[in-house]
Amino acid sequence: MYVYDEYDRQILKERVAQFRHQTERALRGELEEHEFLPLRLQNGLYVQRFAPMLRMAIPYGMLRSRQLRRLAEVTRDFDKGYAHFTTRQNLQLNWPAVEDVPDVLEALSEVEMHANQTSGNCIRNTTTDQFAGVQKDEIVDPRPYCELIRQWSTYHPEFAFLPRKFKIAVNASPSTDRAAVQVHDIGLELHRNDAGELGFRVYVGGGLGRTPMVGPVIREFIPEQDMLTYLEAILRVYNRYGRRDNKFKARIKILVKATTPEKFAELVEAEWEQIRNTPTRLTPEAIEQMKGFFTEPDYEDLEDNPPALTEALSASKAFSNWHTRNVSEHKKPGYAIVTLTLKQTGVPTGDVSDRQLEAIADLADEYSFGEVRVTHEQNVVLADVRQDRLQELWEALRPLGFATANLGTLTDMICCPGGDFCALANAKSIPVAEAIQREFDDLDFLYDLGDIDLNISGCMNACGHHHVGNIGVLGVDKKGQEFYQISLGGSSRRDASVGKILGPSFAREDMPTVVKDIIQVYVDHRTEEETFLDTYRRIGMSPFKERVYA
Template sequence: MYVYDEHDRQMAAERVAQFRDQTDRALSGELAEEEFLPLRLQNGLYIQRHAPMLRICIPYGMLRSAQLRRLAKVTRDYDKGYAHFTTRQNVQLNWPALENVPDILADLAEVEMHANQTSGNCIRNTTTDQFAGVQADEIADPRPYCELIRQWSTFHPEFAFLPRKFKVAVNASEHTDRAAIQVHDIGLQMVRNEAGELGFRVHVGGGLGRTPMVGPVIRDFLPEFDLLTYMEAVLRVYNRYGRRDNKFKARIKILVKALTPEGFAEKVEAEWEHIKDSPTRLTHEAVEHIRGFFTEPDYQSLDNATDLLAKQRFENREFDQWLSHNVDIHKKPGYAIASLTLKKTGIPPGDVTADQMETIADLADQYSFGEVRVTHQQNVVLADVRQDQLFDLWQAITPLGFATANLHTLNDIICCPGGDYCNLANAKSIPVAEAIQRRFDDMDYLYDLGDIDLNISGCMNACGHHHVGNIGVLGVDKKGDEFYQISLGGSSHHDAEIGKILGPSFAREQVPDVVSNIVDVYVEQRTAEENFLDTYRRIGIKPFKERVYA
């Protein structure tokens, strides 16, 4: 992964010093809250329901073990001993004191971490597939391009105060999208043209929130070296024409819809003509320099441990389930990708303690070349595990609660912090997730149901991505009471789609029953080859609505 040079370290140190001064002036009253607001936001600091919340950047989801240990220390020293991984490959501290935030940022800078642009109306953390660089069906490794976007966008003066926040995601797999690129402001799918040249299919104008949209394609093939100049053209058009009079209509998706994708693309192409050959255009040398930070680790020549794993699976059913659901194929023979689930029932999805972070760091050193990946689904990944060490890893993570073999099942719930923490939330999310997990506690039944994405958001801002859950749950306010609206048929993958609202909302205690009724219809109606989304698309929403509101 990328390693800071002296220039990076100087920038990080100066940024911390700058924010320390700003914080001191805010605490003394020299800076009014409205003046401090945009400054703290672009340093990742929110004021939440009970305390400040600090969002720390994990660029494209990658952490070295030393960085994870530092996060554990910061969490223990300045917070309540736990943190929360988000859907955009960041980590949040929920209880830091405002006066301690500069010290936290200084501690993070020592291990090449920061909170720059994790909030505010700027270009946020660029995300990608947690299997980047190790999956067999990859067009090319997307991480160097994510790093190039990060370096280009960080402190970019022209895009520091956009009409609204701006999110970018990159995907490189031909067959799946684990980065949800089509519901981002810019989504980049790596492709090759007929000549075999590397490039990007560009989606613009995706997003969730109050007006959920799937981002249309505005360019089928963008040559590799034109990546940054084209993105610059997109952002210039947005900066020029995006609305600033109404924050609910300020996202780029509203502009794309108003101009039509074709009209927006015309403006981008016209702007791009002026800058496509500017110094921002990438060169082979620049790409190779960044790619040099993402070389393969010291893989050994290994045979696939097929016989050993077969014996271990036969002797231990729980290990067999974990292999089937939480372990994926690696591009290198003899290695595997192991996902550690942070979805044990009774624990808020995505939460991890300081002690657990230190243990994961130790496991990364022992089993995965000292690296950890954070996922869009709020889990963590050890991407380079030897197959002959999988059983040892499984034994190590089982008592920690990380071996719950529920990946991709109904219980692998994406969930925002909701009303327990966030002052924007209309309702709590975490208790609803736990109630659903407790209702569906039969793992064999979950496996029979197959892959089902269930996502929960506490408000319309959609931090839990409920719009693109196969089953989505949205917290709403009804005269001061917490209710929940259900949507069906969403997807964040290559077949991205916004779910349709089932009907009137439900009280919290009704939600597990509603989900059970939805699942029952699916089980009754499915064919042998269908998953939940297939069945929904074939039979439509009506049978589900009739059962739920009977």
């Protein structure tokens, strides 16, 4: 992981002091709310339905065990003892007092953490694949590039007040896309050109919210040394031409669509020609220096698939199920990637208590070189677990609620906090998620269904990414009553697509039955090798509509 130097620490120290002063002035009435608003937002502080909310940054999803313990402390000391992992690999406190936030930020700064630019019309937390650095088919480790983007974008004076919020994701796996690069404002995909040179395919103009879009490719290859100057060119074009008169049309996706991807690419290329050789251009030395922070841990020479593991898998169906769903292949023989699912029925998706955060820190120290990763799907990863300790780890996870063997299934859903917390929400999300989980509580049936992404959002802002769920659920308001609209056919993977609306919305109590009917159509029509998405794309919407509205 990247390690802060004195320059980094000084910046954080000054930022905390600055925000403490701004907060004190606001509390004394010396700053009007409209003046304090942009200041608090760029320090991660929202005002939600019942209380403030503080969003703490976890750059590209990486955490050390000591940072987890500090997060546990602030969750316990400044909140109600639990926090919430988000789809941007961040962590949110839902009940902090405004006057305490500077103290929280100071505590975070002591362990190289912050809440900088986790909100506001600026460049947000850059995200990537939670398996970065340990997956077999990776082109290169994308995390050094994410850190370079973080350092370049943080406090960038030109991009502090963009027309709208801005999100960047990076992927380096040729076989899959766990970073959802095609539904970001900018998506960067590492690959090599015909000459073997390393660079990026650049997607621009993806995004969800009120107008969901899959981002088009505007450049097939940009050399790695030109990454930051090309990003700067894109942001300059957006800053110049993006709409500021209407927040619903202010995202870069609207600009790309209005100008056409081809014309937008021309504007970016023209801008880039003016700045491509400025000091922002990366040198090979700068790239190698950053890569030096992301070295491999002290792996041992281990036997792959040891006999003891094979015996344990044969002896326990529960352990075997967990191993099949929650354990992934590692690039090093004898090691495995383990995903801890935060999707136990009865617990809000992504929620974690202070005690659980401390337990994860202990697990990281014991089993995974003291590091964890947060996932886009609101789970947690131990990336470097010895295969001969997998059963031991599984036994440790069970009493903590992290061993639910449902990764990738219908009940491993993405879900925003919804109307229970968010002032923008039209409807609650958490009770709907729990009702669906209880309806589908048979793991054998879930395994038979295969991988299905079910995503739930409480409003059109789409924090739950409902547009790209194979099954998407959107909370809507009907004359003061909570209803839910269903969409089908979305995907955030390499075959990215925006789901289509099934039809009129449903009452909350009907949702488990509606999802059950949708699943039954899939079961009735699928072929042996088809996923839910495959079947939907083959048979279309009509059979689902006929069954649900019969």
